[in-house]
Amino acid sequence: MTLSDVPVDTRVDRLRAALGDRVAFPGDAAYDAGRVPWNVAIDQHPFAVLRPESAEDVVDAVRAATACGLRVAPQSTGHAAGALADTDLSDVVLLSLAGLRGATVDPVGRTARVLGGSQWNDVLAVAAAHGLTAMHGSSGDVSVVGYLLSGGLSFYGRAHGLAVETVRAVQLVTADGSLVRASADEHADLFWALRGGSGAFGVVVSIEIDLLPYADVFAGMLLWDASHADVVARAWAEWTATAPETATTTLRVLHFPPMPELPPFLSGRALVVVDGAILDTDAAASALLAPLRALEPEMDTFARIPSAGLVAVHMDPPDPTPALTAHAVLDSLPGEAVDALVAAAGQPGLFIVELRHLGGAIARPAANGGAVSSLEGEYLLHTIAVVPVPEAFAAAAAAVRAGIAPFEPWRTDALALTFIDGGGEDATAGYGAAAARLRELKRLFDPANVFASARAV
Structure with a gap:
């Protein structure tokens, strides 16, 4: 037997x-x-x-x-x-x-050691006390480890690259039950594989990362009624074509249901929002934003804020949310693609249609990077549909796929691993040229396929 x-x-x-x-x-x-x-x-x-x-x-x-x-x-x-x-x-x-949470900071070395179940809020709280921050994503309650080891897109990204490049060492339990520390100097092949292969190679119990020397940052959002989506989207597309690498922003069209717990400026409204961060002086950042501010947003929160506050700028939901998503990476955003965006944003069933500006350091492979160290393409298109009841699952899945379908002429072969969120999706394009070596190392380190990873290798 x-x-x-x-x-x-x-x-x-x-x-x-x-x-x-x-x-x-x-x-x-x-x-x-x-x-x-x-x-x-x-x-x-x-x-x-x-x-x-x-x-x-x-x-x-x-x-x-x-x-x-x-x-x-x-x-x-x-x-x-x-x-x-x-x-x-x-x-x-x-x-x-969830029981493995907490972070300690070395303010001199500008590093942090983070336990495997920690969320970004755990890191930002202790880093801020030393005038430091991290390459977090757009939500403070996301897993540090899953986000980092799957690449990680940050509002610091166009200036600093993918967040995975801040990883200096990983402590994990491997398939044979050994507790191992992987770094550039220890188990180097495993360290390479983890930076992209993530949970396919073991259970991470702690991770060591570099921090950024930002006590504050110029960040915020510009908000208009969605009736202005066409004008704002065209202006943002033109603006991002020449924006410096110090600026990392997103454009979103959001549809909020009428809910009493939402603030009045959100409840029951459809909105177009530009948000993000600009790593420059207040004067230079304000000058850069001038063409977008000239469109007279009804709300403008861009200002100098504590860096720990950047995680709230994107207004990701703070509570567990039933949702389905889909995404594509685009190599350009011509006028026809903007037309497709505006049309998709009006499609029934979609809660959010979003474009994230890529390029800059995000697209440049790191010299000593792991399996994933860059993401080619200029924009990431992301669609989200809420699933309020199980019976709505199929309709939501169809809506998010339909939202990205018109963008086929501008799609690249790349995928962002942290945005692969559907069962059965092939993650190979997210690994690019590293896929073959990753598979070889998976067979070496986990020959019995012990680890069931969210993104299979």
């Missing part, structure tokens, strides 16, 4: 014997609490759930799971749970890393 033939009850008994009450199974109260991801549109049903609170707990979990012929899926917040939607979790132990 092979391990895969071991009866379910026997596996349950073996896991309980090895892990005690740290592991939860269907029917246990902790099971449902641990299996629900941030993206609550995704209904996960793993074999078991475990919430480790130390690196030793992770070692125990991986060893016990593999001894029972089970796989392991690490998950910090579950923002990217959609990418696991088509993965059979019936033989998977889900490791909910």
Whole structure:
């Protein structure tokens, strides 16, 4: 009899014997609490759930799971749970890393050591005390590890590149249950693979990153009614064509339902918003924004703010949200593409249609980078649809795909790994030329395919 033939009850008994009450199974109260991801549109049903609170707990979990012929899926917040939607979790132990949170800062070396389940708010709070910040994304409650090791697009990106380039070392538990530190000097092949391959190579228990020397930043948003979407989108497209690398911005069209908990300027409205950051003096940043401000936005919050406040500029939802997304990377944004954007923004079923300005340092491969160190293309197109009830899932999936379909003439072969959020999507284009070597290293470090990653290698 092979391990895969071991009866379910026997596996349950073996896991309980090895892990005690740290592991939860269907029917246990902790099971449902641990299996629900941030993206609550995704209904996960793993074999078991475990919430480790130390690196030793992770070692125990991986060893016990593999001894029972089970796989392991690490998950910090579950923002990217959609990418696991088509993965059979019936033989998977889900490791909910929410108990592994915290960060310590070395202000002299301008680095931080971050525990594997931490969110960006955990890092920004301690970094700000030293006049430092990090290459975070547009939401403070996103997993540091998942975001970084999948590339990471930041409002500092056009000046500093992909956030993954700030990673200096990774401590993880590998498929054989070993606790390993990977860096440029230790397990260099594994370190290369992790920077892009992320959770496909192990369970990260801590990560060491470089910080940025910004105590404050010129950032904010410009907001108009969506009736101005055509004019604003054309102006932003022209503006970004010559914008310096110090400026990283997005253009979004948002449709808010009438909800009393929303502020009046959002509730029940359709809006077009330009937001982002400009790494320059107040005077230079204001001069750069002048063509957009000339369009007379009804709200203009661009100003010098504490760098920790940048994470709130994009207004990502603060609470778990049921949603589906799709994206494409564009090599240009001509007038016809702007027409397609405005048309897509009016499509029923879409909550957000967004363009993020890429280029600059984001497109330049790093000299000593890992499997992913750059993203070719000039713009990232992102569509989002809310799934208020399970019955709306199919319509939402169709809406986000339809939102990007008209942009085929301007699409590149690239994909941004952190934006791959649908079950069954092929992540190969996100790895580019690194895909073949990544697959070889996956076979070397995880020959039994122990780790069920949100983005399979």
